Amino acid sequence: MTLLEIEDLVVRYPGRGGARGRTFTAVDGVSLDVRPHETVGLVGESGSGKTTIGRAVLGLAPVTSGRIRYDGREIHALARAGRRELSSRIQVVFQDPYTSLNPAMTVEEILVEPLRAAGWSRGAARDRVVDLLEQVALPRGAADRYAREFSGGQRQRVAIARALALEPELVVCDEPLSALDLSTQDRVLQLLIDIQERTGVAYLFVSHDIALVRQISHRVAVLQQGRLVEFGSCAQVTTTPAHTFTADLLLASPVADPARQRERRAQRQARRDRVTSPTSPITVSHTPDPGRVP
Numbered sequence: 001m002t003l004l005e006i007e008d009l010v011v012r013y014p015g016r017g018g019a020r021g022r023t024f025t026a027v028d029g030v031s032l033d034v035r036p037h038e039t040v041g042l043v044g045e046s047g048s049g050k051t052t053i054g055r056a057v058l059g060l061a062p063v064t065s066g067r068i069r070y071d072g073r074e075i076h077a078l079a080r081a082g083r084r085e086l087s088s089r090i091q092v093v094f095q096d097p098y099t100s101l102n103p104a105m106t107v108e109e110i111l112v113e114p115l116r117a118a119g120w121s122r123g124a125a126r127d128r129v130v131d132l133l134e135q136v137a138l139p140r141g142a143a144d145r146y147a148r149e150f151s152g153g154q155r156q157r158v159a160i161a162r163a164l165a166l167e168p169e170l171v172v173c174d175e176p177l178s179a180l181d182l183s184t185q186d187r188v189l190q191l192l193i194d195i196q197e198r199t200g201v202a203y204l205f206v207s208h209d210i211a212l213v214r215q216i217s218h219r220v221a222v223l224q225q226g227r228l229v230e231f232g233s234c235a236q237v238t239t240t241p242a243h244t245f246t247a248d249l250l251l252a253s254p255v256a257d258p259a260r261q262r263e264r265r266a267q268r269q270a271r272r273d274r275v276t277s278p279t280s281p282i283t284v285s286h287t288p289d290p291g292r293v294p
Contacts, residue, residue: 001035001036002033002034002035002069003033003034003035003036003070003071003169003170003202004033004034004057004068004069004070004170004202004204005033005067005068005069005070006030006031006032006033006053006056006057006066006067006068006069007031007066007067007068007069008029008030008031008065008066008067009027009029009030009031009053009056009063009065009066009067009068010025010027010028010029010063010064010065010066011025011026011027011049011052011053011056011061011062011063011064012024012025012026012062012064013026013062025226026049026052026061026226027049027052027053027056027226028049028225028226028227029066029227029228030049030053030066030223030226030227030228031066031228032221032228032231034170034202034203034204035202036169036200036202037196037200037201037202038202038203038218038219039196039202039203039204039205039216039217039218039219039292040202040203040204040205040217040218040219040220040221041205041207041210041213041214041216041217041219041220041221041234042054042204042205042206042207042213042221042223043206043207043208043209043210043213043220043221043222043223043249044208044222044223044224044249045208045224045249046208047225048223048224048225048226049223049225049226049227050206050207050208050223051174051175051206053206053223054092054172054174054204054206055174056068056076057075057090057172057204058090058092058172059075059076059078059083063076063077070086070089070090070170071089071169087166088118088166088167088168089168089169089170090168090169090170090171090172091162091163091164091165091166091168091170091171091172092163092171092172092173092174093156093159093160093163093171093172093173093174093176094159094174094176095174095175095176095178095179096179097152097153097155097156097158097159097179097180098152098155098179100159101147101155101158101159101162102147103146103147103148104146105146105147106143106144106145106146107129107133107138107142107143107144107145107146107147107158108126108129108143108144110147110158110162111125111128111129111132111133111143111158111161111162111165112125112126112129114162114165114166115128115165115166118166128165129143130143132161132162132164132165133161135161135164135195135198136157136158136160136161136164136191136195137157137191138154138157138158138161142154142158151184152179152180152181152184153180153184153187153188156176156177156179156180156184156188157188157191159176160176160188160191160192160195164195164199164201167199168201169201169202170201170202170203170204171201171202171203171204172203172204172206173192173203173204173205173206174206175206175207175208176188176192176205177189177207177209177212178207178208178209185212189212189215189216192216193215193216193292203216205217209253210238210246210249210250210252210253211253213234213238214234214238214292214293215292215293216292217234217292218233218234218291218292219231219232219233219234219237220232220233220234220237220238222237222241222243222245222246222249224245229243229245229246230242230243230245230246234291234292234293235291235293238250238293239293
């Protein structure tokens with residue numbers, strides 16, 4: 001069963017000069033899918049189109065061609081009313097917890113807002129806030145505080161709680177850890193994994209860091225210059241990659257051992273003389289998913 005299906009997605013933006021300007025292709029013919037209860041990692045360098053794909057799923061980026069289906073229903077061309085109905089099933093956690101939360105609202109107000117918009121009574125919404133704070137390991141007293149009073153990791157927990165408020169089936173995680181320090185990244189990453197194990201929510205996890213993607217993903221899609229160059233199980237893609245660009249990403253990921261880090265740097269330097277073609281064959285795995293890589 002497929003929850004989200006993206007087929008031959010193309011996203012182009014007009015260049016300077018309007019219709020006569022040269023267009024920029026941010027996503028070029030990408031196809032991938034997300035199954036219920038799984039995490040698909042979407043990884044690539046800055047400008048590879050990974051965030052644009054997430055935004056297209058959310059209706060925040062224009063779809064030039066291709067299809068986006070959710071639970072068998074085409075969603076990329078939905079009108080506002082249809083998008084509003086779908087919002088209870090698809091949510092998002094943005095990159096920066098400092099700008100994604102309203103500093104003038106208390107945590108309770110932030111979490112109650114989507115519930116009230118969905119028709120919940122005030123009492124039921126407040127009860128739900130207690131449950132949400134427990135899910136993201138924040139104390140009940142956090143409800144009366146403002147988002148600006150929390151650390152970056154705590155703010156991201158509030159953002160995660162807001163995304164979970166309506167019990168969605170899919171959460172688009174757009175670089176949710178990149179603004180956090182390393183120790184906080186580990187805690188928030190484990191929180192996302194724990195929530196998935198408890199609730200069965202699926203994630204489309206967007207990141208430039210293949211090491212983070214490796215820890216949380218069941219399958220991994222690798223993007224280069226707007227094109228999908230590799231898509232398969234996490235174990236296959238991050239252990240025995242079929243594409244040289246994926247291997248380069250793995251070598252670019254830092255390790256704690258200085259000697260090993262020097263070796264990886266030398267290997268990466270040796271590769272720089274070779275140009276990886278973004279039109280190289282795509283590798284897609286249809287084998288049973290072995291799960292995340294420890």
